[in-house]
Amino acid sequence: MGVARASWTTGLVVDGTRARRRERTRARAFDVGKLAKVLRRKTANDLARVFNGAEKTRERLTDVNDILALWRASAHEETLEELEETLLGVDFGPKASARVTDGVRARVERGECETGEDVRRALKASIVDVLRSAGDSTTIGLNEREGEPSVIMVVGVNGGGKTTTLGKLSHRFAESGAKVMMVPGDTFRAAAAEQLATWAERTGAVMSDSPPNTKPGAVCFKAVDEACARGDIDIVLADTSGRLHNNTQLMDELVGVRKSISKRMEGAPHEVLLVLDGTTGLNMLNQARVFGEAVGVTGIILTKLDGTARGGAVVSVVDELGIPVKFIGVGEAMEDLQSFEAESFVDALFPEEA
The missing domain is CATH 1.20.120.140 (SRP54, nucleotide-binding domain)
Structure with a gap:
């Protein structure tokens, strides 16, 4: 059975039967109409933050x-x-x-x-x-198959703001009425799970059960299994250990995490989002190339735009690798992860002169 892909503008199927889906939609008000309205409103409100961040x-x-x-x-x-x-x-x-x-x-x-x-x-x-040229930046691919959540895998190198960005993503989805599960797949960094749990509490997300001393692939497999069993999870956000893009062994382990997710759910993960630190400039190009070849990156999240004068580097990533930018980070607050829209970004770089 093939996996249909939906987007934030085409809808999301989140329950095991149509009757249960309608019941949940009424109870939690998570439907296509509300989702579209939230995104339109956020896009309009984000313009000032994007301008200031650039x-x-x-x-x-x-x-x-x-x-x-x-x-x-x-x-x-x-x-x-x-x-x-x-x-x-x-x-x-x-x-x-x-x-x-x-x-x-x-x-x-x-x-x-x-x-x-x-x-x-x-x-x-x-x-x-x-x-x-890389495609639509304003939509996120989601799972349309009944009875299953959407799974989004978040990857990136150490220090790029990956776990914090994952928390901000949880906030974004929660604002749209989605119920989110966060997965502590970063089993390498000390206190990563505790940091993620704090974000889960702040955004109203569910933390998946993660026994100690469990390999990251097994953690993610178990989390997707748990989300399917619960039946009320719309989106699974899987954190992963920060990887040095030039460390083959670590990248191979990340490939294994993706395979574990796919083994539990056909067609998952539905998005693989790569967090890139904007302050690294053109160094992000090599990162994106290696991660893309290893795990099939489908979208970029550019962080720390407000702290760099090198934000133009993301244009090179899009141009050379054909990967669209999905979000940009322009501050520390939960609201400072902005949906990426090409015209708004370019307007922020070249504002109309008074």
Whole structure:
């Protein structure tokens, strides 16, 4: 039997029979209509946080205004070279910077850019094109098969904010009416389970039962089994041990965790989200490449955007690996994990001048 994939905009089947599903929907008000409304409202409210979070990267891009103030169509190649160098300065990377600049060049050569402001709009549109090229960032793939929860596996290197991000994800889903189970699959780091339990308490999530001295694959297998048996869990969020992307043995263990989840539930995990620390700049590209090859990353969560001037590096990840950004972290509060929307992100980097 195949696994149908749903999204936050197409719905979620969460119970064993249609009658029980309707009963639970009435009781807990978790339905498609509410979910869509919550996401639309959050997207609108998130704009200010995204803008503030991108401040350091935006400051590094102020040279664009000076470059475009001297725009002359007859000397457009010189201007485009300066724009490309500016993008390199915020870690867009050589390939992504060239692709964005080529997009602007194509618009100029088609006669669409007569003024510096026209070029500015073309630059923003070209970046949006790259960010959208990997697919829809605004949906999360969920399990539509009756009687089973959706399983989301969260991976990343040590120190990237993975466990904290998982807690913020729990808050996001809970706001939409979903009942969440959190899985302490990080069995390597001391106190990781305690940290996750604190987030579970704060967000109203359920902690899966995790006996001590249990291997991470077994922890995740047991958690999915428990969630299925309970029948009231909508989403399972599985934490994993932080991995050094260049440590083959650790990456192999992470592959084993994914296989354990799939063994218990066909088609799971339904999303594999990679947490990337925005302050690492283009170093995140190698991380994303290795994790993607090992466990099939389906989406990126960019953290610590508010603490870096190198936020443009995420454009390189999308461009070179074709993995969409799903969320960005712009602060420490639970509300500071924002849904990623390409136009809003680019508007935050290049706001309209007063």
